[in-house]
Amino acid sequence: MLSDADFLRYSRQIMLPICGEAGIGKLTSARVMIVGLGGLGTLIAPYLASAGVGHLDLCDDDIVSLSNLPRQWLYQADDINQSKVSVISQRLHTMQPELNITTHQQRLREQNAAELLQGFDLIIDCSDNMTTRQLLNRYAFSTGTPLIIGAAIGLQAQAVAIHPQYCGPGRQAGCYHCLYPIDTLLGGSCQSEGVLGPVVGMAGCYQAALALRVLLGDPQIQWSRLWRLDHGSFTQQMLHIARDPACPVCAATN
Numbered sequence: 493m494l495s496d497a498d499f500l501r502y503s504r505q506i507m508l509p510i511c512g513e514a515g516i517g518k519l520t521s522a523r524v525m526i527v528g529l530g531g532l533g534t535l536i537a538p539y540l541a542s543a544g545v546g547h548l549d550l551c552d553d554d555i556v557s558l559s560n561l562p563r564q565w566l567y568q569a570d571d572i573n574q575s576k577v578s579v580i581s582q583r584l585h586t587m588q589p590e591l592n593i594t595t596h597q598q599r600l601r602e603q604n605a606a607e608l609l610q611g612f613d614l615i616i617d618c619s620d621n622m623t624t625r626q627l628l629n630r631y632a633f634s635t636g637t638p639l640i641i642g643a644a645i646g647l648q649a650q651a652v653a654i655h656p657q658y659c660g661p662g663r664q665a666g667c668y669h670c671l672y673p674i675d676t677l678l679g680g681s682c683q684s685e686g687v688l689g690p691v692v693g694m695a696g697c698y699q700a701a702l703a704l705r706v707l708l709g710d711p712q713i714q715w716s717r718l719w720r721l722d723h724g725s726f727t728q729q730m731l732h733i734a735r736d737p738a739c740p741v742c743a744a745t746n
């Protein structure tokens with residue numbers, strides 16, 4: 493039963509058929525891991541917190557630097573050299589005092605992944621590298637957890653939602669490793685090739701909307717459908733990720 497204040501606060505979400513009053517309860521009890529607090533994570537975390545998600549884990553080993561500010565605008569000049577997880581944690585508590593936040597000021601690696609990635613309703617990749625995305629994909633499958641991956645570089649953005657339950661043998665949908673079987677396929681990075689802040693924001697908004705719909709149990713979610721935006725040519729696509737029968741990730745875990 494929602495309080496009058498919460499009913500008013502979440503009234504625009506409650507109107508949505510995919511949410512309703514019961515949906516706010518789902519969000520309140522949801523546990524979400526966000527890996528990476530750059531341009532994607534600093535957008536997604538406040539969207540989830542303000543929508544009523546009750547538990548957020550934030551993982552990033554980095555400190556705020558001057559070059560972050562043009563697209564990671566939750567950080568301010570006064571925050572430079574402070575840890576990203578502590579700055580974001582403070583901002584989110586101001587925004588949503590009832591939010592439960594657990595911070596992990598460490599880099600996600602193979603050695604700590606099993607410990608860090610247990611017990612979530614959803615994992616969101618907001619990292620800036622293919623190695624982390626592939627690691628998250630493997631651990632999402634080993635724990636059966638839905639995963640949302642996003643990326644942006646130059647004027648291009650992409651995002652996809654993957655659910656281990658809908659991939660693997662006997663099913664058509666593939667996982668992230670089916671899409672990018674070799675880690676070095678995407679060699680570029682924002683550091684080497686640059687990125688426009690709003691393009692990162694578009695990827696982050698797409699991920700945040702997907703995340704809330706996943707947590708609400710929206711049956712219309714299209715798993716393993718890659719959204720790609722090229723702002724240079726003003727085009728976007730939705731691509732089905734076909735399952736690779738030889739994929740060592742989704743073939744081995746189903």
Ligand SMILES: [Zn+2]
Pocket residue numbers: 666667668669670671735736739740741742743
């Ligand atoms: Zn696969």
